[in-house]
Amino acid sequence: xxxxxxxxxxxxxxxxxxxxxxxxxxxxxxxxxxxxxxxxxxxxxxxxxxxxxxxxxxxxxxxxxxxxxxxxxxxxxxxxxxxxxxxxxxxxxxxxxxxxxxxxxxxxxxxxxxxxxxxxxxxxxxxxxxxxxxxxxxxxxxxxxxxxxxxxxxxxxxxxxxxxxxxxxxxxxxxxxxxxxxxxxxxxxxxxxxxxxxxxxxxxxxxxxxxxxxxxxxxxxxxxxxxxxxxxxxxxxxxxxxxxxxxxxxxxxxxxxxxxxxxxxxxxxxxxxxxxxxxxxxxxxxxxxxxxxxxxxxxxxxxxxxxxxxxxxxxxxxxxxxxxxxxxxxxxxxxxxxxxxxxxxxxxxxxxxxxxxxxxxxxxxxx
Ligand code: MG
Ligand code: ZN
Numbered sequence: 023x024x025x026x027x028x029x030x031x032x033x034x035x036x037x038x039x040x041x042x043x044x045x046x047x048x049x050x051x052x053x054x055x056x057x058x059x060x061x062x063x064x065x066x067x068x069x070x071x072x073x074x075x076x077x078x079x080x081x082x083x084x085x086x087x088x089x090x091x092x093x094x095x096x097x098x099x100x101x102x103x104x105x106x107x108x109x110x111x112x113x114x115x116x117x118x119x120x121x122x123x124x125x126x127x128x129x130x131x132x133x134x135x136x137x138x139x140x141x142x143x144x145x146x147x148x149x150x151x152x153x154x155x156x157x158x159x160x161x162x163x164x165x166x167x168x169x170x171x172x173x174x175x176x177x178x179x180x181x182x183x184x185x186x187x188x189x190x191x192x193x194x195x196x197x198x199x200x201x202x203x204x205x206x207x208x209x210x211x212x213x214x215x216x217x218x219x220x221x222x223x224x225x226x227x228x229x230x231x232x233x234x235x236x237x238x239x240x241x242x243x244x245x246x247x248x249x250x251x252x253x254x255x256x257x258x259x260x261x262x263x264x265x266x267x268x269x270x271x272x273x274x275x276x277x278x279x280x281x282x283x284x285x286x287x288x289x290x291x292x293x294x295x296x297x298x299x300x301x302x303x304x305x306x307x308x309x310x311x312x313x314x315x316x317x318x319x320x321x322x323x324x325x326x327x328x329x330x331x332x333x334x335x336x337x338x339x340x341x342x343x344x345x346x347x348x349x350x351x352x353x354x355x356x357x358x359x360x361x362x363x364x365x366x367x368x369x370x371x372x373x374x375x376x377x378x379x380x381x382x383x384x385x386x387x388x389x
């Protein structure tokens with residue numbers, strides 16, 4: 023009798039231990055909230071551009087490692103069809119504004135971006151782009167100007183906060199300015215390593231980095247940009263992850279959009295595959311780190327691209343285009359990591375900012 027009670031007790035304890043071990047395993051794959059967010063924007067990357075790249079790559083892309091998908095509405099405050107300034111501002115700051123406006127609402131008041139909130143909350147921050155770093159998409163996360171064409175004013179806004187890493191084109195907007203102020207000297211004075219060569223940029227492992235890879239825009243991948251985007255992503259992740267409190271990094275594949283404007287299928291596909299290699303860097307980091315949320319989306323679709331033929335074996339794609347501009351269609355949001363489930367459903371582009379704030383656990387300055 024006594025031994026059977028003892029045996030039952032032992033069995034019960036082992037069972038309880040097993041149950042708690044198993045449930046613990048289930049809960050601990052990801053922490054509840056991410057320490058880091060990597061936000062990747064494929065400019066002009068509708069689902070067709072993505073599938074064209076997937077077809078060329080024989081039916082597979084790195085982005086397929088993501089676990090959750092949602093859809094976002096891209097229209098701006100003054101247009102059914104957004105531009106990259108209004109959509110960038112919407113995603114960065116949660117405010118619908120007019121086309122052409124960077125980091126301001128429709129009254130001209132500055133709106134605070136998720137990158138600026140991250141900075142204020144002690145996180146490390148970074149921006150990467152295959153266009154000029156002063157172009158509309160990256161600018162929306164750091165600048166506040168009434169017109170996206172004010173590149174030199176946008177460059178000056180990079181000096182107003184303590185961004186840790188930025189890599190992209192646009193050196194001219196910092197160095198060859200109408201006001202003849204050399205912002206590179208100002209950056210150096212603030213402790214940045216300012217480098218103009220990708221080889222040197224990739225060797226930086228800590229500290230603040232301003233990496234200028236072109237006078238204005240980087241060349242297309244097909245014209246010799248090489249692996250600038252995935253290498254810049256890896257370099258930034260290595261530097262930013264040294265901050266124990268976490269980081270926010272935005273990575274833009276800018277030129278999928280330019281291929282779309284040109285109705286140039288080979289331009290679109292090559293930029294799409296390059297962006298997918300940057301996505302791989304982000305997902306590899308997140309899978310290893312387990313405290314990192316990866317969110318991938320577009321600011322809008324470009325070209326009204328449709329696929330009227332393709333072959334997974336040869337990788338051949340036949341496309342038609344309905345426009346040489348942007349289109350009004352919703353674009354997918356792909357996510358992976360702690361908080362990824364927040365990004366499912368159908369919502370406004372401005373909700374991306376709200377979701378970032380929620381998963382980070384940041385408080386707004388004002389309602
Ligand atoms: Mg862009
Ligand atoms: Zn465009």
